[in-house]
Amino acid sequence: MRKWLLVFLLTGAAAGLSFTRKKAALFRVPDGWPAPTYNFANNRLTNEGILLGRALFYDPILSADSTISCASCHLQYTAFTHVDHNLSHGIYGRIGTRNSPAISNLAWSGLLMWDGAVNHLDVQPLAPIANRDEMDFSLDSSLIRLKRSALYPSLFRNAFGDTTITGERFLRSLSQFMLTIVSSNSKYDRVMRHERGIEFSQQEQNGLKLFRQHCETCHKEPLFTTSGFANNGLPVDTLLRDQGRMRITGKPSDPLHFKIPSLRNVEFSYPYMHDGRFERLQQVIDHYTSGIRHSDVLSQELREPIVLSANEKVDMIAFLLTLTDKAFLYDTSFSYPRFLFIRQTKE
Amino acid sequence: MSRAILILIGLFASVSSTLYAGDKKGQSIAIVFRPLYNGKEIFDTSGTSPLVSGDTFSIDQIRFYCSDLCLLNGEDVVWHDKEKSHLVDAGNSGTLHVNLPGAGRKYFTSVRFNLGIDSTTNVSGVLGGDLDPAKGMYWTWQSGYINLKIEGICSKCDGRKYRLHLGGYAGENATIQSVSIPMLPGDREFVIGIETSEILHSVRDGYTCSIMIPGKQAVELSALAAKMFMPLK
Numbered sequence: 001m002r003k004w005l006l007v008f009l010l011t012g013a014a015a016g017l018s019f020t021r022k023k024a025a026l027f028r029v030p031d032g033w034p035a036p037t038y039n040f041a042n043n044r045l046t047n048e049g050i051l052l053g054r055a056l057f058y059d060p061i062l063s064a065d066s067t068i069s070c071a072s073c074h075l076q077y078t079a080f081t082h083v084d085h086n087l088s089h090g091i092y093g094r095i096g097t098r099n100s101p102a103i104s105n106l107a108w109s110g111l112l113m114w115d116g117a118v119n120h121l122d123v124q125p126l127a128p129i130a131n132r133d134e135m136d137f138s139l140d141s142s143l144i145r146l147k148r149s150a151l152y153p154s155l156f157r158n159a160f161g162d163t164t165i166t167g168e169r170f171l172r173s174l175s176q177f178m179l180t181i182v183s184s185n186s187k188y189d190r191v192m193r194h195e196r197g198i199e200f201s202q203q204e205q206n207g208l209k210l211f212r213q214h215c216e217t218c219h220k221e222p223l224f225t226t227s228g229f230a231n232n233g234l235p236v237d238t239l240l241r242d243q244g245r246m247r248i249t250g251k252p253s254d255p256l257h258f259k260i261p262s263l264r265n266v267e268f269s270y271p272y273m274h275d276g277r278f279e280r281l282q283q284v285i286d287h288y289t290s291g292i293r294h295s296d297v298l299s300q301e302l303r304e305p306i307v308l309s310a311n312e313k314v315d316m317i318a319f320l321l322t323l324t325d326k327a328f329l330y331d332t333s334f335s336y337p338r339f340l341f342i343r344q345t346k347e
Numbered sequence: 348m349s350r351a352i353l354i355l356i357g358l359f360a361s362v363s364s365t366l367y368a369g370d371k372k373g374q375s376i377a378i379v380f381r382p383l384y385n386g387k388e389i390f391d392t393s394g395t396s397p398l399v400s401g402d403t404f405s406i407d408q409i410r411f412y413c414s415d416l417c418l419l420n421g422e423d424v425v426w427h428d429k430e431k432s433h434l435v436d437a438g439n440s441g442t443l444h445v446n447l448p449g450a451g452r453k454y455f456t457s458v459r460f461n462l463g464i465d466s467t468t469n470v471s472g473v474l475g476g477d478l479d480p481a482k483g484m485y486w487t488w489q490s491g492y493i494n495l496k497i498e499g500i501c502s503k504c505d506g507r508k509y510r511l512h513l514g515g516y517a518g519e520n521a522t523i524q525s526v527s528i529p530m531l532p533g534d535r536e537f538v539i540g541i542e543t544s545e546i547l548h549s550v551r552d553g554y555t556c557s558i559m560i561p562g563k564q565a566v567e568l569s570a571l572a573a574k575m576f577m578p579l580k
Contacts, residue, residue: 042472117489122472126480130487139481167481171473248489250520250562 026050027107030184031193033222036107038121038179043172045179048158051337053177055155056170058336062125062142063135065091070128070174073100076334079265080104080181086276090134097133097240099276101261102269104183104328110227114258114274115244122175139167146170151340183264183328184222191322192222200322207319210312214288217301224263224323230299231256233292237275244274255297267324281320285313375535378416378445378458381579382409382437382541389543390437403502404551406543409437410484411495411572412464412477413445418455419527425453432464434477434484437541451535458530458537462573463494463523469516491515491561494522495572497543503553511550513569515561522565524573538579546571 026045029036056062060069073088074080080103082088088096098114112118118127128134129142146152146165153163160169190198200208211219220226229245236242236256245257258274272278278287289306292298308316328334382389389406413435416428428447436442464478469491473480484493493514501509515522530537546568549555558564 039472119470119490120472123480123485123490126485126487127489139487140483143481166475167479168473168475171480175472 027179027182030182030189030222033184034108037110038107038175040107040179043122043175045176046159048155049160049173049176050180051177051340052152052155052159053173053175054334054337055151055340056174057177059341061145061149062129062137063091064137064141067091068135070125071336073128073134074103076331077268077329079183079269079329081269083268083270086271088134090131091136094133094136096131097242098274099271101259102265103178104181104264105223105262106181107179108223108227111229111259115248116229116259117248121178122171125171125174139170143167143170155340181328181334183325185327186264186325187322188319189222189325201318203315203318204322205319206312207315207317208322210308210316211319214306214308218260218299219263225260228260229254229257230260230301231295231297232258232288233294233298233302234273234277234287235293237277240275242275253297257297257299263320264323265325265329267321268329281317282313285316289313376447376451377536378447379536379538380413380435380437380443380445380541381538382406382443382543384542384547385544386542390440404500406497406499406547408496408498409541409543411435411462412484412492414461414464414468416445416447416458416460418447418450418453418530419457419459420453420455425455426450430476431468431474432477434482456529456531457527458539459525459527461523462526462576463514463569464492464516465523466516466521468492486512486514494524494569497547501550501553501556503551504556509550509556510559511546511555511557511568512559513565513572515565517561520561520566522561522569524569526573526576528576528578530578540577540579541575542577543575546575 026047027040057070057074060066060072062069068091073082075082081100086099088098088100090096101114106112106121109121110116112121112124113127118124126139129137129139143165146156152165156165156169156173157163159173187198187200187204191200218226218228218230231244234256243255245259246252246254261269266272266281270279270281272281272284278284285308288302289308292302292305294303384406389409411434412432414432416430416433417424418426426447426449433445434442435445468474468478478492484496485491486493491514493512495511495513497509497511499509500507513522528539555564555568558568
């Protein structure tokens with residue numbers, strides 16, 4: 001009897017462990033990070049849901065002329081943003097008004113888009129799909145195409161139990177994939193985890209000290225953003241005339257407030273700022289030390305001048321480069337799901 | 348003795364059957380929305396809207412969210428709809444008829460619902476059913492449901508088109524409206540008229556041809572929209 005009880009308990013424990021491992025593989029909160037703000041109870045991740053979302057993310061079927069996918073502006077190798085132009089472009093070569101934000105760690109994001117127009121990750125894809133300068137399509141039309149495709153009905157069935165394709169399922173699966181795009185294995189992370197043999201150079205250490213002194217308030221560790229909005233003293237682009245957050249809130253205190261981006265993988269996410277006006281990190285740091293346009297609506301944190309010597313600027317950049325996460329940039333589980341699309345072509 | 352038991356069983360079955368039938372009958376009550384302009388029905392049974400006044404003015408679309416529907420006896424809620432929201436579309440006659448399952452058992456004096464979607468729902472991510480963004484009542488350029496859409500033709504508007512998309516859920520831009528209408532139990536259908544002439548007054552004058560964003564105008568017109576609803580019998 002005892003023997004059977006032991007077998008029963010061991011089997012149960014193994015099953016429990018296996019379940020935990022399976023869950024952990026889909027999403028894990030890195031050690032020392034805050035709890036995610038995304039409510040996973042409302043959209044439980046599954047391998048099938050993530051795969052469907054991944055297929056949708058890479059499929060240009062969601063744009064009017066089937067040429068632009070989410071990944072067109074959010075390329076994995078460049079921190080899920082584009083680097084070859086300052087403003088995003090969409091179908092027929094139309095140029096938008098903003099630089100595409102880098103994507104990572106969205107389970108912790110607050111409001112989305114540079115102006116916070118989107119209040120939840122689930123509904124974020126609606127904006128680029130409908131934007132005339134991006135995909136110029138509609139959710140309705142997208143769903144019709146998906147229903148007619150050879151690939152998607154079976155992917156929806158695998159993810160949700162039947163082939164019904166709804167806006168809700170479509171958006172949930174995209175969220176599932178985007179939630180898995182977590183960057184937490186940079187040199188910075190490994191140093192913070194006290195991994196053996198990994199430590200900052202003297203230059204990087206000094207850069208971290210300066211970073212914490214001058215930048216940490218807005219680019220808060222470990223996410224390197226507060227997810228808030230700030231007016232960082234950029235003069236308004238006279239052509240774009242983008243007022244940022246004020247367009248959404250209408251508040252006189254919000255002009256030129258833009259979302260504070262994470263600095264993770266900042267080495268690869270150039271050009272910088274909402275309109276991509278800076279190509280290099282050096283230009284960004286120069287802006288904060290000598291380029292800030294003072295006004296009544298300048299964020300409080302930037303009202304005192306930031307003074308850095310030339311060497312300190314170099315140290316600061318050395319630290320910022322430790323936020324590069326190569327494992328993230330080349331993680332094949334985030335990459336183009338070639339096996340899905342190639343199979344479809346053969347069919 | 349056994350005969351008495353049989354009679355009792357027979358009586359019980361008969362009474363139960365009568366009660367059940369009444370109960371069943373009582374359950375199948377519904378609210379029927381009827382879109383009107385100056386007291387006249389706008390849409391025919393096919394959902395087509397004829398021009399209201401020659402070729403100068405028409406109402407082509409009326410869609411709105413009826414949410415958190417409940418029945419009250421005085422101040423007390425006696426029945427609450429399990430469905431969070433119903434998307435009522437004047438062009439789709441099936442949606443003008445909202446069933447109230449189980450409500451026939453209750454004694455009530457009024458019906459109450461929200462015209463629009465509450466702020467909690469607006470920040471809860473994607474939802475299904477009538478709240479699926481694919482239903483065309485969700486903004487894409489910023490998050491949030493459109494509570495009420497009225498569209499049509501007016502010769503005084505640029506391009507002869509007018510579009511009222513009323514929404515907004517945050518702070519002073521909140522547009523959700525509570526609507527209460529007195530009712531008496533007894534009928535199986537409660538007809539609620541939606542009189543649009545007042546809200547479209549400024550459209551007809553060519554002053555308000557397009558509202559597509561949250562803000563003061565949307566708030567003001569939403570308050571007017573709440574007054575569109577009235578009992579017809």
